[in-house]
Amino acid sequence: MKMINLLIALRFGLIFGLSFALGNLAFATDGGATEYSFSDRERGQQILTADDNYMNRMSAAEIAIRTSSVTADKTVQDLKKLYQASVLDWSKAEIAHITALVSANKKKLTSLQHLLPAEVTFIKVNDKVEGGLPHTRANAIILPLSGGPLTEKLFYHELFHVLSRHQLDKHHSLYGLLGFKPCDYRGNDEVNAKSLTNPDVPAAGYYLPVTLDGQASAIMTYLHAARAAFDPTIEKGFGGHFGFGLLKVKTDDGKCIVDTDAEGKAQLLNPAATADFFAAIGRNTSYIIHPEEVLAENFVFVMMGKKDLPNPEVMERLKTWLFQPILK
Numbered sequence: 001m002k003m004i005n006l007l008i009a010l011r012f013g014l015i016f017g018l019s020f021a022l023g024n025l026a027f028a029t030d031g032g033a034t035e036y037s038f039s040d041r042e043r044g045q046q047i048l049t050a051d052d053n054y055m056n057r058m059s060a061a062e063i064a065i066r067t068s069s070v071t072a073d074k075t076v077q078d079l080k081k082l083y084q085a086s087v088l089d090w091s092k093a094e095i096a097h098i099t100a101l102v103s104a105n106k107k108k109l110t111s112l113q114h115l116l117p118a119e120v121t122f123i124k125v126n127d128k129v130e131g132g133l134p135h136t137r138a139n140a141i142i143l144p145l146s147g148g149p150l151t152e153k154l155f156y157h158e159l160f161h162v163l164s165r166h167q168l169d170k171h172h173s174l175y176g177l178l179g180f181k182p183c184d185y186r187g188n189d190e191v192n193a194k195s196l197t198n199p200d201v202p203a204a205g206y207y208l209p210v211t212l213d214g215q216a217s218a219i220m221t222y223l224h225a226a227r228a229a230f231d232p233t234i235e236k237g238f239g240g241h242f243g244f245g246l247l248k249v250k251t252d253d254g255k256c257i258v259d260t261d262a263e264g265k266a267q268l269l270n271p272a273a274t275a276d277f278f279a280a281i282g283r284n285t286s287y288i289i290h291p292e293e294v295l296a297e298n299f300v301f302v303m304m305g306k307k308d309l310p311n312p313e314v315m316e317r318l319k320t321w322l323f324q325p326i327l328k
């Protein structure tokens with residue numbers, strides 16, 4: 001997901017519907033080249049309404065926010081209906097633009113072949129889906145039209161999420177690049193009632209060991225709904241409803257448990273006041289809501305050859321993770 005408020009503004013455009021061979025560089029022959037396609041409405045609707053771990057873990061508050069309901073009484077079925085009606089047809093010009101973008105990046109994409117699924121598909125939607133924020137589901141990059149044509153930067157950001165989802169069994173090492181470790185996390189009633197599901201983030205828990213006030217502790221990134229339902233007076237619509245903080249957790253025998261205060265309340269830390277957090281994730285990006293997003297931004301830097309980053313070592317670690325099979 002690519003958000004705007006505390007985060008960054010992005011938008012984009014489109015893609016094409018044909019497939020093409022990606023050349024004969026390394027890995028292109030290992031299982032064939034990835035096909036880039038444009039989903040028609042029916043296929044887009046199937047992917048958007050699928051019961052994946054985005055649809056099946058939403059709180060009532062976040063369904064209300066996503067459906068612009070001022071009361072938290074909407075269901076996943078209501079959300080599916082909205083998404084069903086929000087898939088759009090591609091125009092020839094849109095397809096041509098995205099096709100050209102993918103084609104211009106053919107060589108770089110071929111170098112990622114060993115990590116990508118057999119197909120990446122583009123779905124065009126209106127701004128009712130995820131508040132008009134570009135995001136991914138399954139092997140699909142979902143693009144609203146409001147932000148203008150798809151940029152290379154946004155394409156690589158979203159492609160990372162598709163790549164990452166396709167490499168689910170390697171998430172421990174991937175998030176480990178930022179110091180995060182896996183844990184069995186269930187939250188508690190207070191935390192779960194406000195959780196806001198990022199479609200680009202896996203359901204599994206990852207925590208970062210930190211030192212707080214001289215004590216060994218642990219935190220997890222926590223994206224949450226700042227309101228119990230949709231509030232039409234809030235600026236920035238859907239994106240304006242997001243809250244973010246670092247949730248203090250206790251780790252025990254592979255589990256992460258919410259570390260509550262003396263009154264039994266969850267403790268949320270300000271990232272800016274948590275030095276160990278930035279020591280782990282670096283300061284290459286301000287889009288810090290989950291290690292998956294920090295890595296997506298660093299992936300953009302890898303693919304676009306970004307220079308002069310404050311923490312180039314973070315980007316270099318990701319680069320090694322991505323291309324190690326080629327280096328061997």
Ligand SMILES: [Zn+2]
Nearest residue numbers: 001002200296
């Ligand atoms: Zn993202």
